[in-house]
Amino acid sequence: QSALTQPPSVSGSPGQSVTISCTGTSSDVGTYNRVSWYQQPPGTAPKLMIYEVSNRPSGVPDRFSGSKTDNTASLTISGLQAEDEADYYCSSYTSSSTYVFGTGTKVTVL
Amino acid sequence: QVQLVESGGGLVKPGGSLRLSCAASGFSFSDYYMTWIRQAPGKGLEWVSYISSSGGGIYYADSVKGRFTISRDNAKNSLYLQMNSLRAEDTAVFYCARRAVSRSFDIWGQGTMVTVSS
Numbered sequence: 001q002s003a004l005t006q007p008p009s010v011s012g013s014p015g016q017s018v019t020i021s022c023t024g025t026s027s028d029v030g031t032y033n034r035v036s037w038y039q040q041p042p043g044t045a046p047k048l049m050i051y052e053v054s055n056r057p058s059g060v061p062d063r064f065s066g067s068k069t070d071n072t073a074s075l076t077i078s079g080l081q082a083e084d085e086a087d088y089y090c091s092s093y094t095s096s097s098t099y100v101f102g103t104g105t106k107v108t109v110l
Numbered sequence: 111q112v113q114l115v116e117s118g119g120g121l122v123k124p125g126g127s128l129r130l131s132c133a134a135s136g137f138s139f140s141d142y143y144m145t146w147i148r149q150a151p152g153k154g155l156e157w158v159s160y161i162s163s164s165g166g167g168i169y170y171a172d173s174v175k176g177r178f179t180i181s182r183d184n185a186k187n188s189l190y191l192q193m194n195s196l197r198a199e200d201t202a203v204f205y206c207a208r209r210a211v212s213r214s215f216d217i218w219g220q221g222t223m224v225t226v227s228s
Binding site: 003089097100 | 147154156169171212216218
């Protein structure tokens with residue numbers, strides 16, 4: 001199972017919006033709405049930010065939103081803040097009943 | 111509060127074995143699927159294995175199949191990962207995580223470092 005494809009980095013100024021893509025295949029992202037997103041600041045454990053493509057767990061700011069079209073899922077951070085600077089990973093359930101993570105994207109707040 | 115605490119990491123020689131543990135607290139452990147996820151130094155996340163709530167369903171990544179064994183003891187609220195035939199490429203921080211009904215990983219431990227080196 002190959003990793004889902006994410007851009008290595010995205011950046012934006014405070015207040016701007018950034019979008020991270022996550023491209024898989026018809027065996028994972030394209031078939032299942034079991035796509036989730038994780039935020040990982042340096043030196044810390046990942047934190048769930050989005051589940052089932054577009055749902056936010058309690059406590060996650062509504063600046064974070066998710067969507068999916070065909071084999072590509074996306075995470076959008078609106079109104080970028082300095083505290084959003086971190087690595088972000090997507091993940092999907094697969095047709096083999098396993099999981100696959102994305103390659104990761106570093107978000108930089110300019 | 112809901113918490114996962116990993117232990118058992120350390121330095122091991124290639125070909126050696128190690129057993130990781132994950133102690134759960136603050137939730138009904140026996141109701142949840144549990145998983146192990148690892149992260150090599152400076153690299154991304156890699157899913158390793160998961161086990162169903164009863165222990166009857168188990169899946170592994172191809173990279174560890176036949177070498178790693180996941181298990182759980184619901185009476186002790188604990189998850190385990192027995193790692194045999196370790197290789198240098200297994201060097202990573204290993205996280206245990208709770209799998210939510212949504213099949214996302216909603217609770218993570220702080221991780222335990224495994225280093226495979228001679």
